[in-house]
Amino acid sequence: MTFGSFEYIMELVATAFYAISGVRLAAAKKFDWFGAYVIGFITAFGGGTVRDVLLGVDAFWMDDVNYVIATVIGLAIVIIFRKWLVRIEGTFYIFDAFGLGLFVDVGIYKTLMMGHPMWMAIMMGTVTGAMGGVLRDIFINEVPLVFRKEVYATACIMGGIVYWAVGLIDPHPIVPQMCCAVFVVVLRFLAVKYNWSFPALHYSYSGEDDETKKDKS
C-alpha cells in the first residue's frame, strides 16, 4: 500500500495536516467539535478514498488505525493550539503544500504500480491531492475553493508531468517522486506568494437552465 516506512510516516503527517485544515474551516462555520472532526476526516481521507474506489482496491486507511489516530491528533492540535494556529494562519499554506506534494506522489506511484498508464496516474495523483479539499467544501456547503483559487489542482497535474518527465531519464521511483514533490511545493509557494491564478472563462450564460430555475423557485 505504502512504499516504505519514511513515506508511510510522511503520509500520516500529511493526513494530520489535511485534517487540521478541515477542522479549522468547519469550526469557522460553527460546527460542533464532532462535526468539525468529521469534516477533518473527510478532508484527510476523501482524495485517497475516491482514488482507491476508482482503482477498485480497499481504501488506504482501512484496517490501519494509525491514519485515524493521525486525524484525531489533527483535531487535538486545533483544540489545544487554537490561538497559535490563528496567528500562523498566513503561513498555514506551507504545511498544506507539503501534504499536497506528498499525496500527489502517493497517488501517482500507487496507480502506476497497478499497471495503469501515466495519464491516469497523473489524474489519480491530482484526485489524491485535491479531492479531499473539494469534498470538504461540498460538505460545508461552499463552492469548492480549489476551482477558484491560486493554481492548486493544476499544480498537481504539473507535478505529475514532472514525475513522468524525470521518470523517462531515471526509472528508479525515488527520483521522480522527489522532483515531483519539490516541484509541487515550490509551485504552491510561488502561487500563494504572487497570487497566481487562471483567468476566469467569462461566459455570460442566461439560458434555458437558469430561466427554468427562476420559474420554479
Add this chain to the structure above:
Amino acid sequence: MTFGSFEYIMELVATAFYAISGVRLAAAKKFDWFGAYVIGFITAFGGGTVRDVLLGVDAFWMDDVNYVIATVIGLAIVIIFRKWLVRIEGTFYIFDAFGLGLFVDVGIYKTLMMGHPMWMAIMMGTVTGAMGGVLRDIFINEVPLVFRKEVYATACIMGGIVYWAVGLIDPHPIVPQMCCAVFVVVLRFLAVKYNWSFPALHYSYSGEDDETKKDKS
C-alpha cells in the same frame, strides 16, 4: 447480507422511514414529487451504499427489489398521510431513532462478518446510520444537519462502543445488537428531549482561504 428474517423486515421498515424523512425535507424545498422521491431514495440507501462501496461488496439493495418497494411505500405514505405527518412532526424523531439504531447494528455486524477490526465496524455503523442524512442535505444544498444537531452521529459511535463492550461479555451477536440498538434509541430520545448538543469549536478563522474567496467572487 442480512442476518435473519426479523432483521431483514426491520431493515425494510427503517428504509421506509429514512425515505419518508428525505421526501418530507425535499418536498418542503418545493421539489417536484419525482425529485422528492429521489431524495428519499438517497436518504434511505446512501449510508449503506457508501459502507458497501468502502467494504468492496455490492450495495445491499442491488438485485433486491423489496428495498426499492420500501422507498416507494415511503413516498406513498408522505403523499397520502401528508396532513397526519405534519401533525406528528414533533414526534417524528421517534421513527427516525428506531431506524438509526437498526442501521447502526446492521453496519457493525456486516463489517465484523467481513473480518474487519472493531473500530472499523463502529465507523461503518456510523456511516450506515448517518451518511444517508448527510447526502440528503448535500443534494438539497443545505449544510448537513447532522454536524450541528443534537447528538446524532455520536449516538452511533457510542452505540458502537456499547456493542463492543457487551460483545466482550456475551459473544453471541444478538445480545450486543439488542443493547446497541436500545442504547442508540434511548440516547436519541434523551438528546432531542433535553436538546443535548456538543459545544461549537469557536475558531474564528479569517485566513488565506477566505480572503482568496473574497478576491475572486
Add this chain to the structure above:
Amino acid sequence: MTFGSFEYIMELVATAFYAISGVRLAAAKKFDWFGAYVIGFITAFGGGTVRDVLLGVDAFWMDDVNYVIATVIGLAIVIIFRKWLVRIEGTFYIFDAFGLGLFVDVGIYKTLMMGHPMWMAIMMGTVTGAMGGVLRDIFINEVPLVFRKEVYATACIMGGIVYWAVGLIDPHPIVPQMCCAVFVVVLRFLAVKYNWSFPALHYSYSGEDDETKKDKS
C-alpha cells in the same frame, strides 16, 4: 465495455456534449478555466462512474484516453465558439437530449449484460444519464436542477420502460436501444417545448429539523 464502434463514437460525442454543458455552467459562475474543465469532466463522467462503482467494475473511461480527449474537445469548443454557443443557447437542449438518450441506452445495456434484473438496468440507465448533471450542480453549489426541471430523470425511466417493453417483442438489443433513445430524445424535446413538469409536493414542513437549524445558526 461498449457495444460496437458506432455506439462507441456516439458515446464519445455524448461525453463531449455533457462536458460542454458542465463547462458553460461553471464558467457562468466565474470559475477559472481549469475549474470549469473539472466541472465539465465531472458532468461527462459522473453518471457512468457512479454506475460502474455500483456495478463493481472499472469506470468506463479508465485506461481509455479517448474519453478524456472528448472532454478536452468540449472545453476547446466552449473557449473557441463562445459567442456562437451563447447565441444557440435556446436550442442547446437538443444536443443534451441526444446525449441523454444515448447514455440511458448504454447504462441499461451494460447492466443487463452483467446479469442484473430489468428494474436495476432502468435505474442504472437513469443514473448514467442524470447523475452527471446532479454532481455538476452539487460541485457548483446549486440545488440539482434535475429535481425541479421539466421531465428529465423521469424521461430516463420512461425510456427504460420502453426499452423493456420493446425487448419483450424483439429480443435483439439494437431494436429496444433505438426505440429507447428516440423516445427519450422526443420526450425531452416536447418537455422543453411545452414546459412540462411535475407538480411540486406542497408539503409545508416546519418541524424539528428546521427549528434546530434556526437555533444553531
